[in-house]
Amino acid sequence: MVAAAVILEMRGITKEFPGVRALDNVSLTVRAGEIHSICGENGAGKSTLMKVLSGVYPYGTYGGEIVYQGEVSRFKDIRSSELAGIVIIHQELALIPELSITENIFLGNEPGRRGVINWVQAKQRAIELLARVGLEDDPDTQVKNLGVGKQQLVEIAKALNKSVKLLILDEPTAALNEAESQHLLDLIRGLKGRGISSIMISHKLNEIEQVSDSITIIRDGKAIETLDVVADGVNEDRIIRGMVGRVLENRFPARTPDIGEVIFEIRNWVVEHPLTKHRLVVKNSSFIVRRGEVVGFAGLMGAGRTELAMSIFGRSYGTFISGQVFKNGKEIQLRNVSEAIDHGIAYVSEDRKALGLNLLDDVKRSVVSAKLSKISTADVVSEVKERKFAEEYRTSLRIKTPTVDMGVNKLSGGNQQKVVLAKWMFTDPDILILDEPTRGIDVGAKTEIYGIIRDFAAQGKAVIMISSELPELLGVSDRIYTIFEGAITNNLTAEEATPEALMRSMTSAKKAASATTIGTRP
Amino acid sequence: MTTTTATPKKSGGLRDLSKMFGTGSSGRQVGILGALVVIIVFFQVATDGLTLDPTNLINLVNANAYVLILAIGMVMVIIAGHIDLSVGSVAAFVGIVVATSMTSWHLPWGLAILLGLGIGVLIGAWHGFWVAYIGVPAFIVTLAGMLIFRGANQWFGNSISVTVPVDYTFIGAGFLNDFGPNTNYSNGTLILGLLVALAVIYQEFRARRTQTIMGSEKAPLWVSLVKVIVLDAVVIYATLLFAGGRVGTSFPVSGIILGLLVLAYAFITRNTTFGRHIYAVGGNWHAAELSGVKIKRINFLVMLNMSVIASIAGMIGVARAGASGPADGVGWELDAIAAVFIGGAAVAGGIGTIIGSIVGGLVIAVLNNGLQLLGIGIDRVQIIKGLVLLLAVGVDVYSKKSGRPSLIGLMTRNRQSASGAQSVTVPDRPAVTPTSSAEESSRPQSTTPN
Structure with a gap:
């Protein structure tokens, strides 16, 4: 067998965004005619690396160099990379329906x-x-x-x-069923036989193990290691170890949880996809949350975490099929968002720009926007109270803005997130659902947000936190549920939870046997 | 008169003047207000003082009151992210029914007005139903409405004009009755002017008191004084102009109706939960929905309100003309829409103010009037109006694209640095980073719900 030629070499790629170093000196070598998988947690930098490669981030906006087919390439847009034979297929399909x-x-x-x-x-x-x-x-x-x-x-x-000579597939099987996935993977293998190399990003470790020739693991914007599947005898456990094996920094504020009785319970929750009938996105899920408790939800992209949270929050997602909600032991109805807010439930969306904020508003208007009734008499909003509350939250959450009259679009991501938190704190919730509360913000602001979560739970209220960052979940949560393909697969206490155990339940339903609701039902 | 949210910062000489009309989003309004002043001065000079002649001014108000009234409803529709093309036809249809009700059915004019408002409510509910509950784009719904109610107007009125009783014309062409001692001025107008002047002082006093309660820094007292003096000087000058017209004239009744509507709706859009929700729906309806705003209800009410306002405009239009005809209100929707966009509203929704739209409408009105006084034909007047609309919005879009809040914002910033005043000291490191495209893409993962 002839030593395979190298088709692509990315050397020392560094890509920075304001306040964040998304890629730090990443190198990647892909041999001609191989399937090369890239693994890493959400936000590790996989997609950014592929965007650099395909010219979405043009030459000059990143550091390092790309050698493709023996030549240094300087792609200025997607079109120029496509001309060279590099085609990227995004998770979001780019077809015109x-x-x-x-x-x-x-x-x-x-x-x-x-x-x-x-x-x-x-x-x-x-x-x-x-x-x-x-x-x-x-x-x-x-x-x-x-x-x-x-x-x-x-x-x-x-x-x-x-x-195409180099095909990049970003989560190609995320939305596919078993048979479709298998067909696709066979096809990619077939293309390999015709000399087409592939780079595949996937969260499904069994598939990676099945089709890859080599695997590069990325963590926190750094390439950790490249494994040869055959030579290194790679299996799922080996990949997981590479993905999560990071030293936990001491950035989680110490807290002594004071956990009380059950405040919130979901029983047998079933939700259908909004467009596709009979496709269940949440399958018969039950969970409980107690006073003073921070409950984490772990799951990979597409597992149904956000769908679960939004469907509970006033049926904001999908078609409600069945299920019950209990608060303080009494069944409640949450048919729309205002009912949910009235029952003391708040949901901080994972997408603060699209779903969390009206970017045209200023800070003070944003803060009060989810419960205007609190500062209104006969539907007239008191601007004095508005300013008072906005200033209060600006101080207590340390929102960095010169004045509360500043437009939220001018704030940094971390401060925008604090405004969203203030907006929901303002509704006086008993149950705060946080969906990726620290996504896209810098480490300093993250720590502050962990502090806010701690203080909130310490008031005897409950926090549900969805996060893709395992260290964060492990650092903040008292208990963690795992979700895989719309179903809750495990329920681990802080002591039981390890990155490996979580990742295992997040990537397969095998451990579902132990996924029984713990705690006493009222 | 913009109620200011003057954001008190460290004082810095003349720079404080910029706080007079508030900062931020109202910057655009100040710009368009400046443009209005420039246009008025230009025509005043070019027409040898004809522009600010009492008779001309009274005419100007009477001839434009209904378009300005339409702009009030239109800006709310546009803030919510919709459009209403039917207002001219709705106004015409209400006009013909109201005229016929008085002339043929001998309804007293008070009842006729109630009837007109009732029809406005029904038509608005019809539009609102389709827009909010069926989900047909407002452009289509109101394009249909434009055809339907134009046809209804001509069918109902047999395409002929119906005259209205003289006492009804009071709301469109009437004046305040004169009373009291002979002052050579309209006493009613003088009292009105005095009330407005006092309101300006009270408003500023209240704003300062609120700032004191809040414990926030205030603009220096002299800034408030200059502001009150300038505004009141304008009010008093205008009062004397309007009061000094021919005997028997005063500030027009239609202008008073307009003023009351402006006050009411400026308050509604700014200070009520309903008003806040309109901005929320137009700014980001996803976020609004997830904040518990009942989007359908807001859309329904906004469309309903627009047709009620169109019915008021229609009734005033009929009163001014003394008759209702088959071609009433043709093109009114476009004048109203132009006023709203010149006044700083965003095509995509979420941005706009009542006051801004009124000023935008006045720009068109003064331009129209001045060009006609100069003897420029209606053909060229239209061309100039079109160019002004394009220019006003073009400048706004361009300056936003260049990363500046607006042209006016840029000018004030330059002036600030020129005056040598150091800008506010932000605690710690700069918390405010410019929103750039790089910031947008700083999130490596896709933004779709997973």
Whole structure:
């Protein structure tokens, strides 16, 4: 066997965003004709690295160099990387639902002369390409009528049409079922036989183990190690160790939890996908939260954590099928967001810009926006009280802003997040649901937010925290539930929880046997 | 008169003057107000003083009151992220029904007005139903409404004009009755002016008192004094102009109605939960929904309110013309929309103010009036109006793209540094980082709910 040539070498890639070093001197070597997987926790820097490679972040915005097919490449946009044969298929598919398969495959790359498309040629070619990816549908089918799995195949056909040499797949099987995933993985292996190299980002460790030739593990923006699957005898445990094996820094404020009786309970919660009928995103989930307790929810992207939280918070996500909510032992109805707020439930969204804030508002208006009634008499908002509360939270949460009249769009991410927290604290909640409360903010602000969580729980209230960062979950939570594919798979106390144990329950349902609700029901 | 949220900072000489009308979002309003003053001065000079002649001013108010009234409702619709193309047709339909009710059915004018408002409510509920509960874009719903109610106007009125009783014209072309001693001025207007002047003083006093209660730093007293003196000088000058017209005239009744509506709606949009919710829905409806705002209800009420306001505008328009006809209100929607956008509202929703829209409407009105006084034909007037709209919004969009809050914001910033005053000292390190595209992308992971 001839030593495989190197198709891609990324050397010392460094990428910084204001306040965050997303990639720190990362090197990656991909051999021609191999499947190279990249593993790491959410936010480790995998997607950023691929964006650097594909030209989303153009040459000059990062440090280090990319050597592709023996030449130093300086891609200025996606188009230039595609011309070189590097095609990225995002988790969010870039197909236009209203167009047919053929039209999508050739979008931006239409065969023909002087702007007149030769549809006969296009269709013939489309049929060839579809045969190669194993899709038997009529090329005139509108893409919106295809399932996600088949859409994924259309994306690959589109890439093949661009004479791809290096295919990048970002979470290709995240939305696929078992059979579809298997078909896709077989296809990627088939492409390898034709000399097409692939880089695959995936959270599904069994799949990685199954198809990869080598694996690079990224953690906190650094490439930790590159493993050769055969030579190093890689298995799932080995990968997990690489992914989580970080020394826990002492950035979690010390707290002595004072845990009381059960304040909040969800029983047999079932939620259907908003668009696809009969596709359950939350499956028969039950959990409890006690006074003074911080309960973590661990799960990978797409596991259904956010869906669970939002569906509880006034049915803000999906179609409610069944389930009960109890607060202080009494069943309550949360049919819409205002009912949820009235019952003392607050939900801090993971996406503060799209769902958490009106970026056109200033700080003071944002703070009071979820419970105007608290500062209103006969529906007239008191600006005096508004300012008073805003100033109070500005001080207590240490929101760094010159005045509360400052537009929230001008604040840094960490301070925006504090404004969102203030907004929900202002509603006087008993149960605070935090969804990725520290995403995209710097370490200093993170520690402050942990402090806020601690102080809140110390008042005898309850916190539910969803996070993709295991160290954070382990550092803050008193108890952690794990979710995998919409179902709660485990329930670990702080003492039982280790990164390895969590990761295992987050990546498979195997441990589901032990996922019984602990604690006493009222 | 903008109620200020003057953000007290360290005082720095002349720089404090910039706090006169508040900071931030109202900067755009100050800019457009400045443009209005420039336009008025220009035409005053160009027309040899005809522009600020009492008769012309009274005319100006009477001829534009209904468009300005429409702008009040329109800005709320636009803040919520919608548009209403039907207002001209709705106004015309209400106008013909109200005129017929008085002329043919001999309804007293008070009842006729109630009838008109009732029709406005029904039409608004119709639009609101489609927009809020069915989810048809307001553009389509009101385009349909534009056709439907234009047709209804012409069908109902057989495409002929219906005159209205003289006493009804009071609301569109009437004046305050004169009373009291002969002062060579309209006494009603003088009292009105006095009330406004006192209100300005009271408003400023209240704002300062609020700041004291809050314990926040206030703008220096002299800034407040200058502000009150300038505003009251304008009020008194305008009062004397309006009061000094022909005998029997005064500040027009339609102008008073407009003023009352402006006060009421400026308060509603600014100080009530309903008003806050309109901004929330237009600014980010996802976030609004997750904050417990009942989005459908807000959209319904905003559309309903617009048609009620259109009915008021229609009734005033009929009163001014003395008759209701088949071509009433044609193009009113566009004038109102133009006023709102010149007044600083954002096409995408979430931004806009009542006061700004009124000033925007006045810019168009003065421009219209001045160009006509100069003898420029209606053809070229339209071209100029179109260019002004494009320029006003273009400047705003351009300055936002360049990362500046607005052209006016840029000017004030330059002046600040020129005056040598050091800007506020922010505790610790700068907490405020400019929102750049890099900041947007600083989150490595995708933003979709997982």
